[in-house]
Amino acid sequence: MKKLFLCCIAMTMVLGCSNESADRVDETEGFTLLRHDATALEATYRSGGTSVRALVTESSPNVIEVTYDFGESIVGFRIDYNQGVGRFMPSGNPLDAAQSRLINGLAEGLEKAVPETERTRIEDTAMRQTSFMQIVPVGETLTPYQYVAERGWVHLSCTCGNQNIGGYTRQAGRGCSCNGGDNGCKGRCGQGCGITSTPKCVGTTAYTQDCAKHDYGLGSFAAASDDYSFASNNCSCSGVGTCY
Template structure:
């Protein structure tokens, strides 16, 4: 009798152990906000077997560490707003297409829990989360990335908010400015240091409302993502967001 009871107990424990890891491994797809307070924001996005974990931490006053962990690919930023200096630190494998596709819904998920820049006060962590996730959308796919430093003192040049044919630097003139129709034959909001907008889409303010020459050159394939780093991270907002449900 005692032997039977022991066998039964062993079977229950074995079943419990076999079921546990399977349930823990089946993480729900979509966006999940794991932590948000004055100094930390942590979120994940999962889809199709791929996932990204974003962790943004203010380690000291106005110094923020931002990490995007895809598993075998990790991309980090060290942003020192006191010194106006940032460091881009990739490691592991190049970013692939499946991983890159996670960034737009990750940014949209983060934007839903963070106040709009024109309508509320963002913490340093929230601001960094929006700006660096916006920047991650233009990081090259399939290329071996190397570390580099970017400095706000090197400056940026704002362009006009009004859509039109404008000088975007380096001898180039292109259509740029606010509006989904300001697309140059592609996505709208050309020159924006943040998520663009499609002709038929009506996005809310995501990322920044800074419009600069380096961001415009990148939008037209005339400048590198690295050259736009300081614009994405530090450029002041020179254009006002017109809010939810409108093209801007």
């Protein structure tokens, strides 16, 4: 027991402890903001006995470490804004549908806790990577990879209409009605919007070709990694609940 306790302390210093430890700290259902200051943001989302713990820290100037700890699964990111390089670092079991729902709740809670106006680097990274986590495949073995902000993303028009999304023509742009027959806000590097989506506008307001290709099943989540992490916001979102 002593060794287990010491191990848990060591893990907490790096990634936060497992779900079991997090549950002992706070068993509140829903979103809980544990820490929010100039150097770190830490939050949990708990539902039905399962939880995810997010920790975002600045390890050196403009280098942000992000961890999502589900207990048996951990997904980490290292975003180096100086070099324009990101690392995707999963470990443990594949994500499942319940964990995907936890991420959706976490994204909604973060959106309310860190409003879009004048977000800090840590706040912005927390929203961007949590938005990215919403498109990480469920039930698949995930492997680490590196992605580069090579100034290769192409912004879309914010006005909904048929657009070139990188070799394909599809409806894309702002608005829940801009849905191409599915969820709206096609091309947005963040959660889609539609009648069943709550909230309807969370995360970044960058609309790009790679994100649109992913939305239509024409490109992988990995190909959109740099768009989620680095692409500038070219459109706007008017509050939680409405996507413009």
